[in-house]
Amino acid sequence: xxxxxxxxxxxxxxxxxxxxxxxxxxxxxxxxxxxxxxxxxxxxxxxxxxxxxxxxxxxxxxxxxxxxxxxxxxxxxxxxxxxxxxxxxxxxxxxxxxxxxxxxxxxxxxxxxxxxxxxxxxxxxxxxxxxxxxxxxxxxxxxxxxxxxxxxxxxxxxxxxxxxxxxxxxxxxxxxxxxxxxxxxxxxxxxxxxxxxxxxxxxxxxxxxxxxxxxxxxxxxxxxxxxxxxxxxxxxxxxxxxxxxxxxxxxxxxxxxxxxxxxxxxxxxxxxxxxxxxxxxxxxxxxxxxxxxxxxxxxxxxxxxxxxxxxxxxxxxxxxxxxxx
Amino acid sequence: xxxxxxxxxxxxxxxxxxxxxxxxxxxxxxxxxxxxxxxxxxxxxxxxxxxxxxxxxxxxxxxxxxxxxxxxxxxxxxxxxxxxxxxxxxxxxxxxxxxxxxxxxxxxxxxxxxxxxxxxxxxxxxxxxxxxxxxxxxxxxxxxxxxxxxxxxxxxxxxxxxxxxxxxxxxxxxxxxxxxxxxxxxxxxxxxxxxxxxxxxxxxxxxxxxxxxxxxxxxxxxxxxxxxxxxxxxxxxxxxxxxxxxxxxxxxxxxxxxxxxxxxxxxxxxxxxxxxxxxxxxxxxxxxxxxxxxxxxxxxxxxxxxxxxxxxxxxxxxxxxxxxxxxxxxxxxxxxxxxxxx
Numbered sequence: 001x002x003x004x005x006x007x008x009x010x011x012x013x014x015x016x017x018x019x020x021x022x023x024x025x026x027x028x029x030x031x032x033x034x035x036x037x038x039x040x041x042x043x044x045x046x047x048x049x050x051x052x053x054x055x056x057x058x059x060x061x062x063x064x065x066x067x068x069x070x071x072x073x074x075x076x077x078x079x080x081x082x083x084x085x086x087x088x089x090x091x092x093x094x095x096x097x098x099x100x101x102x103x104x105x106x107x108x109x110x111x112x113x114x115x116x117x118x119x120x121x122x123x124x125x126x127x128x129x130x131x132x133x134x135x136x137x138x139x140x141x142x143x144x145x146x147x148x149x150x151x152x153x154x155x156x157x158x159x160x161x162x163x164x165x166x167x168x169x170x171x172x173x174x175x176x177x178x179x180x181x182x183x184x185x186x187x188x189x190x191x192x193x194x195x196x197x198x199x200x201x202x203x204x205x206x207x208x209x210x211x212x213x214x215x216x217x218x219x220x221x222x223x224x225x226x227x228x229x230x231x232x233x234x235x236x237x238x239x240x241x242x243x244x245x246x247x248x249x250x251x252x253x254x255x256x257x258x259x260x261x262x263x264x265x266x267x268x269x270x271x272x273x274x275x276x277x278x279x280x281x282x283x284x285x286x287x288x289x290x291x292x293x294x295x296x297x298x299x300x301x302x303x304x305x306x307x308x309x310x311x312x313x314x315x316x317x318x319x320x321x322x323x324x325x
Numbered sequence: 326x327x328x329x330x331x332x333x334x335x336x337x338x339x340x341x342x343x344x345x346x347x348x349x350x351x352x353x354x355x356x357x358x359x360x361x362x363x364x365x366x367x368x369x370x371x372x373x374x375x376x377x378x379x380x381x382x383x384x385x386x387x388x389x390x391x392x393x394x395x396x397x398x399x400x401x402x403x404x405x406x407x408x409x410x411x412x413x414x415x416x417x418x419x420x421x422x423x424x425x426x427x428x429x430x431x432x433x434x435x436x437x438x439x440x441x442x443x444x445x446x447x448x449x450x451x452x453x454x455x456x457x458x459x460x461x462x463x464x465x466x467x468x469x470x471x472x473x474x475x476x477x478x479x480x481x482x483x484x485x486x487x488x489x490x491x492x493x494x495x496x497x498x499x500x501x502x503x504x505x506x507x508x509x510x511x512x513x514x515x516x517x518x519x520x521x522x523x524x525x526x527x528x529x530x531x532x533x534x535x536x537x538x539x540x541x542x543x544x545x546x547x548x549x550x551x552x553x554x555x556x557x558x559x560x561x562x563x564x565x566x567x568x569x570x571x572x573x574x575x576x577x578x579x580x581x582x583x584x585x586x587x588x589x590x591x592x593x594x595x596x597x598x599x600x601x602x603x604x605x606x607x608x609x610x611x612x613x614x615x616x617x618x619x620x621x622x623x624x625x626x627x628x629x630x631x632x633x634x635x636x637x638x639x640x641x642x643x644x645x646x647x648x649x650x651x652x653x654x655x656x657x658x659x660x661x662x663x664x665x666x667x
Binding site: 010011013014017018021022025026141142144145146147148149150153154156157161162213256258259260262263266267270271281282285286290293294296297300301304305308 | 479482483485486487488489490491492494495496498499571575578579582583584585597600601606607609611614615618621622623625626629630633636
């Protein structure tokens with residue numbers, strides 16, 4: 001319990017840092033991006049909306065600490081201003097409509113990559129020098145060297161444009177109404193294949209090698225020898241004795257790699273015009289939509305922190321040593 | 326149910342096996358009177374020797390060398406401005422343009438070769454700068470401990486958790502565009518990972534007797550950090566440096582692909598940005614987007630190869646094949662002591 005509370009405190013600090021960073025950036029950066037933004041959008045906005053945005057982005061003559069307190073209050077109560085590129089929708093609404101797609105894409109890819117990668121790692125370590133162990137790592141390292149978005153471009157070109165097996169853009173066809181029907185679900189699934197596959201391909205190698213190396217260390221342990229001496233079945237030793245303990249670092253890297261997968265998913269979304277947070281981020285960048293950019297940054301950070309916290313709770317269940325300290 | 330604990334599996338959450346003490350901190354007898362060169366330098370020499378005789382490392386070094394040579398020779402091979410429009414739009418590769426032309430009519434080969442300059446420069450700069458910060462943080466944490474260590478660890482872990490790409494995007498969006506901005510932003514988001522790994526290694530060396538002996542004999546803190554602790558971390562520093570360069574090259578490409586770099590310069594990431602912008606995918610101009618992406622991947626792959634070689638050289642457990650004799654049908658199990666073939 002003390003461990004959990006300590007971690008919670010740490011995540012709160014991390015979140016406070018990201019809010020503070022958001023607050024400081026527009027106020028202390030050279031150049032004046034904010035006025036550039038207003039120059040482009042002045043004629044479409046109500047005076048009071050402009051005023052609110054100015055305050056949010058630091059064009060404000062109140063003392064800095066007062067601005068800061070106000071800003072913290074705004075962020076915590078979810079008042080992130082209005083989006084410029086999707087004017088006049090509030091930032092929070094824009095994000096809420098997109099976040100589900102990113103969770104679907106990133107979550108699917110992460111789970112598949114983690115499960116497949118760990119299984120391959122276990123098998124490779126168990127059969128040292130076998131077929132899986134010698135052939136797969138170099139191939140996976142090579143594939144993992146490609147930038148996420150470039151592999152996405154290649155897949156889109158090959159399977160989408162050239163072969164026409166899969167759709168090349170968006171999360172579902174324009175002709176289908178979103179509904180809980182089999183037709184809609186399978187359409188979403190088809191649109192998910194290419195983006196998710198590219199993320200899995202890039203990230204699976206890391207999982208496999210991490211698990212393999214931990215398993216090799218674990219396999220040298222005395223209790224494995226003991227289990228063998230007792231004459232237990234190899235499969236049982238592999239999964240119940242060795243993999244079980246070798247899994248622990250994998251669980252933590254699951255949380256750590258979330259940040260990377262989010263980054264990969266963002267770029268992949270851009271390639272496929274997949275209507276998630278990443279695609280939105282690109283729109284925000286191109287439309288000089290600073291409130292939306294900041295809102296996206298905070299939302300993504302909060303999601304990553306929350307996921308890490310859940311992983312920590314899981315870790316306490318899995319690793320008795322944490323409870324002992 | 327088994328409750329036994331894998332002692333070698335690291336107990337610190339999030340710590341990977343990168344922190345395996347290799348032959349670092351060898352057989353020090355705490356002889357404070359010994360000149361450090363005699364006892365400390367040997368591990369590094371064996372690391373270098375191990376790398377020179379390692380197939381993976383040499384393959385990686387060869388690929389990397391080719392790209393560095395290309396980057397250096399770019400102005401000789403293509404004295405002209407690579408962005409200049411020299412051909413018709415979207416020509417397929419032929420005898421005149423080996424890699425075809427872009428939708429604007431630029432020579433793709435010239436763009437690719439010149440792109441190596443910016444991409445390698447940024448990658449190497451970011452790699453060295455991030456590693457340098459990591460070394461400073463790690464050594465300071467390990468040597469001073471207590472409050473300094475607490476503060477530095479907290480900062481490191483917070484930065485490690487903030488998702489990299491979104492952070493890159495908002496930093497790049499608020500800073501004036503340019504090469505300096507790209508490098509600064511990448512270092513800000515990239516140093517924490519290296520600091521974490523280097524700190525854990527420095528801590529384990531800090532607790533060795535020979536460091537305690539050096540402290541007792543009254544050596545200056547800076548000397549202890551850089552002459553006693555640091556040389557024993559050579560393999561970890563090298564691995565970290567390689568990982569940071571890979572990060573730098575990949576993250577720069579991602580940032581520029583979003584159009585957040587300086588789009589007027591030629592680099593692999595910007596080439597891909599323009600390829601996407603000009604619809605190279607939809608018009609089927611595969612020759613426009615394949616070369617730059619392939620170059621990024623080859624450089625990252627060569628660095629990864631060297632990195633795995635460093636792991637193999639310093640961690641004997643990954644090198645030797647231990648034959649498992651579990652009742653299984655007779656199969657071709659490798660001979661003990663044989664090197665794992667790559």
